Amino acid sequence: MSGRAPAALEAEALTRVYGEGETRVVAMRDVSLRVAAGEVVALLGPSGSGKSTFLTTVGLINPPTAGRVAIGGVRVLDGPRALTDLRAFRRRQLGFVFQKSNLIPFLTARENVQVALELDGTSGRRARAAAHALLEELGVGDRAEHLPAELSGGQQQRVAVARAIANRPALILADEPTAALDGPRGRQVMELFRRIARERGAAAVVVTHDHRALDVFDRTYEMEDGALRPASPPPAPEPGPSPSLTPA
Template sequence: MSNALGEIPLVHVQNVSKHFGEGETRVDALRDISLKVHPGEVVALLGPSGSGKTTLLNVIGCITEPSNGWVSLDGEVVYDGHWLRSDLRKLRLEKIGFIFQFHNLLPFLSSTDNIAVVLSLAGFDKDESKRRAIELLEYLEVGHRKDAMPANLSGGEAQRVAIARALANRPRIILADEPTAALDSERAGIVMDLLRKVAVEQEAAILAVTHDEKIFNRFDLIFHLRDGRLDDQDI
């Protein structure tokens, strides 16, 4: 964990709450959450079903608007009682990469094109998009599968391509929702080692929701959520 004293966190959440509904139907999904994730850190969000893990990940990912609180991403305050950016899609493209339990690769595109399409959305031209995509596949040690279709990839290979896609626009914040749940122990370890490599070499912050006990020892910090509240943290 590379947490230098005074280092500005890439993810900084203060007093964030989120409720759905009002009156008797109100559900408090998050209650006064505060946390920080620094460059180079790989951090887990743990908790039982319904504890608020995915809601918190979606708040940090600028998908779900909090009911109140304050959120800073990569040194920019993005929420302070309301969103401070009008184009949240652009904000996500600039700052955040998403990894999911299932790779969600487009089945009709090759590994390279699954990554290049994200870069095209961000405004890169076709040649630059493909060059960057192949560079990322090589970085994650699946360059030899650059022309393969998703149906022909192993589970571990598909998840590496999905990680490459998440890194396409060079975000410094990676949000992962159960990134190893569909993998066996060996492949899960490989994926976590790759995420560690990304965190250290690209000075990124990685925040993962997980129930996967076989990877608990791979995290710098574990945040425990229960009933929307944050318990003490374990290192």
């Protein structure tokens, strides 16, 4: 690991190999990435290039075969070996947003956010108020008491974002969060990540296929055959209205 100020994410020489012998597949090879707090990074690449493997590895779900991971300055993985309680660490330092909103179907929008807060030790009443405030902030406060099935795709994704940032994580990991949304709503979600990263000092790594919103990101990377390389610089943003957080 470097001697610079602690990064939100510091992945070093990550390699993930599945199977052995003839069935051996290298899903990720020697990938290193450093993301500073407040930075928003996009990860591009075709299906099967290793993007999701990278995301689940730094998300402490899928251990690497080799390499190291530090989050918020804390070393958590050394090869496949966990250096801390990964589940507790995920709870406090990581926020996840997926292609599908992945909300718990039997909890309302507010409860989906509240449960993340309560799992981290916030008392019921405070968690309830904080969850409601967060949903208001993301423009879905009026849908707080609705079940996920009663929300639109964009509203569900906002609730998922609210849950991801509820515990003020150091790192937000998003896997194609706009895949189920139309263009304008997809862009709104991407801009939401940038705003949250700026305001809350969290870093975000977003896997996306949506090239229309790449200008939102600070840096863009491409993955191919399990290797990571910087992508071409994003085009300059077109002049237009400032990012909107109005409900989808």
